Amino acid sequence: MLRNKLNSILSVPDPARYGNRYWTYAISNNWLELIIPHQFRNDPEAYRLAVIHCGQVIKSILTLAEERDHLQVKTFPDLDKSHIVAMIRDYSDSQYTGKGENIPCPETDMIANDFDLIRLLASFYNFQPIITGLSSSPDSSSTDKETKPINTIEIYSKDDNPMVWLKTGYFLECFLQKKESENIIQPYDISLSLHTSKDNTFPNNSDNFPYRQLLLKEHAF
Secondary structure (H helix, E strand, O other): OHHHHHHHHHOOOOHHHOOHHHOEEEEOOOEEEEEOOHHHOOOHHHHHHHHHHHHHHHHHHHHHOOOHHHEEEEEOOOOOOOOEEEEEEEOOOOOOOOOOOOOOOOOOOOOOOHHHHHHHHHHHOOOEEEEEOHHHOOOOOOOOOOOOOOOEEEEEEOOOOHHHHHHHHHHHHHHHHHHHHOOOOOOEEEEOOOEEHHHOOOOOOOOOOOEEEEEEEEOOO
16 A cells, blocks of 8 residues: 555656655555655755655655554654654554554645635644735735735744654645645745745744745746
8 A cells, every 4th residue: 555655646747746856765565664865864954855845745645545544654763863754654454553643634625715724734733824915815806917916925933853844744735735636736836945034024923933944935827
């Protein structure tokens, strides 16, 4: 099962969807390791991107799995091997029910627009969103595509560490899955470059959330 789920991820048309170049894997019939390649292990920014994309992969595999209870996920299972981001085991052929980490995603079926979705996910994963642009208001009546400002959604965190990066991956994957379930072609440019509050000009960002982990910028049509 794990191999089939991984193949579904690897076969998406756009390799950037899961940042395939930043991670690799080892796999058998009932386990999967997500691994950061050697060339990225000593590069702080590349390492961070790799962990975020591994978070996306974990979330995607759990979504694709019919019986999540048979999957056991352990992130950073060996602290002496920080290049192993996750171990996923499949116990579907045994009587054991996996009791690994809980990787939840909030219920989004009733969410009607991107902005409510972003706020829900941000609250769930303990991020702070900053949404700018005239049409960020749900009741905006602007229909002029020539003058409509581009919406910018920034996601900030309190801390900056591998567990936050994993949650950034979960957040991004939940958002993308919701858009794909609506058959909407991704309308945002995605930037995962790390910035601190000193690097931007948005005064409404709280000092308690100084790290910008994710930037979604709406395409101009």
